[in-house]
Amino acid sequence: MDVKNISYPPKILLAWGEAISGNAAIRDWLIQNGYPELGIFTFALRNKDDAREWLMKNGFPHLMALINGAEGNSVALEWLNRFGYPVLEMMARVGDGDERAYQWLLEKDYREFAMIAKKIEFVKDQIEMDNNDPHRISPD
Known part of the structure; x- marks a missing residue:
């Protein structure tokens, strides 16, 4: 598998952060303007299986490992460390x-x-919190 580079200009990183926070217009802009992995990441972060598969199949296992690490998966953290992604490892830990x-x-x-x-x-x-709230029904 060809692992894609993840070097982005500061304004794209800012846009990614806004998309993660739920800004659908910016998420869609990322997807349509050469940064589909960052837009799709927002769906994968919210447990959408097709988005998680897309990241893996399209050369972004490191972004999927970031998500898995943020979910407490120690194997993902070790993978990020072993394959030279210390910043992503620390992001996952955060x-x-x-x-x-x-x-x-x-x-x-x-x-x-x-x-x-x-x-x-x-x-x-x-x-x-939503998953642990007995008064909430998951939309998925």
């Missing part, structure tokens, strides 16, 4: 609530990634 990883990102001047990781953490925490 997504799973690790404040030391957040501080690491800030100290290494990965501010955009720290912001995105906090947005991932918020989405994952919201999903968990």
